Every structure is written in structure tokens, then in C-alpha cells.
Amino acid sequence: MVMLKSVHHIAIICSDYRQSKRFYTEVLGLEIIREVYRAERESYKLDLALNGHYVIELFSFPEPPARVSRPEAVGLRHLAFEVEDIAVVVKELQVKGVVTEPIRIDESTGCRFTFFEDPDQLPIELYEAARQS
Structure with missing residues (x-):
């Protein structure tokens, strides 16, 4: 049996990095651990914590494809x-x-x-x- 210990993190790809960064930090109050710009991928990666625990990786990518979310689409x-x-x-x-x-x-x-x-x-x-x- 696989012995999972805990959820390590959740990765989210956003369409508007600045808007999502503001939402997750200023509206929801998550703490910034680290922010990195990866020039070779034209991508930001923002590591966020909740109550001192690393929980979310927020990514930006140029022109990410849309994903169906509702109603009750397959997936997360x-x-x-x-x-x-x-x-x-x-x-x-x-x-x-x-x-x-x-x-x-x-x-x-x-x-x-x-x-x-x-x-x-x-x-x-x-x-x-x-x-x-």
C-alpha cells in the first residue's frame, strides 16, 4: 500500500498573473514564499503558503489553453x-x-x-x- 503523508502543494496555471497574484495574496491572504521569473519559459512561478505551510504554486505561461471547469467537468x-x-x-x-x-x-x-x-x-x-x- 502507498503510504501518503500529506498533500504537498496544488499547482494552478493562471491567465493573468498579476490579477491572480493579487487575488491569492491580497484577497485570500496567502503568504509569498518565493517568486521566480523563468525567462526560458516566459513564465512566473509563485510559491504561496497558508499559515506557514507551502500549499500553492501559481504559474503563468504565454497563452495557456482554456480548461472546462463547469458544469461538473471531468478532472480536479x-x-x-x-x-x-x-x-x-x-x-x-x-x-x-x-x-x-x-x-x-x-x-x-x-x-x-x-x-x-x-x-x-x-x-x-x-x-x-x-x-x-
Whole structure:
């Protein structure tokens, strides 16, 4: 059996590097670990952390092909972040101009969740941590 330890990172290719960099750092608050311009590929690579943990590689490439995302296309479905209080986070995002779907309840866990999109319409989920009694 393969013994996976954890998710190391998620790679995202964006269509507008500056816009996506702003979104992931200024709107979502991820921390920049390292930013590299790779001249031979005409590409930026931005390593981002969440709470000190390396989580996302954001790439730019000249003229990347579009990828079907919705409705329910085959492939990676969405990126999800766990939050303590979803209503507070939704309000913060809305103040920053991010449109979110209505908060829903997960039928199997009873936890609250919602979705919004990054600048390239990548679906991002907020999932509220189960509250300890």
C-alpha cells in the first residue's frame, strides 16, 4: 500500500498573473514564499503558503489553453479551504468584491460550506470546521 503523508502543494496555471497574484495574496491572504521569473519559459512561478505551510504554486505561461471547469467537468473539481466561521469569511470576501454562492449545509456532515471563483473561474470552496461542543 502507498503510504501518503500529506498533500504537498496544488499547482494552478493562471491567465493573468498579476490579477491572480493579487487575488491569492491580497484577497485570500496567502503568504509569498518565493517568486521566480523563468525567462526560458516566459513564465512566473509563485510559491504561496497558508499559515506557514507551502500549499500553492501559481504559474503563468504565454497563452495557456482554456480548461472546462463547469458544469461538473471531468478532472480536479475544486480547491477547498477550511475556515472557523464561514459567515465572517464570506463577509470579508464580499467587502473585497468577491461574489460567493449562498451558504449551504453539507447533507452528510451538517457542516456549512459555500463556493466562489478565482480570476480564472477555478471553483474554490470554503468549508466550516466542525464545531467542538
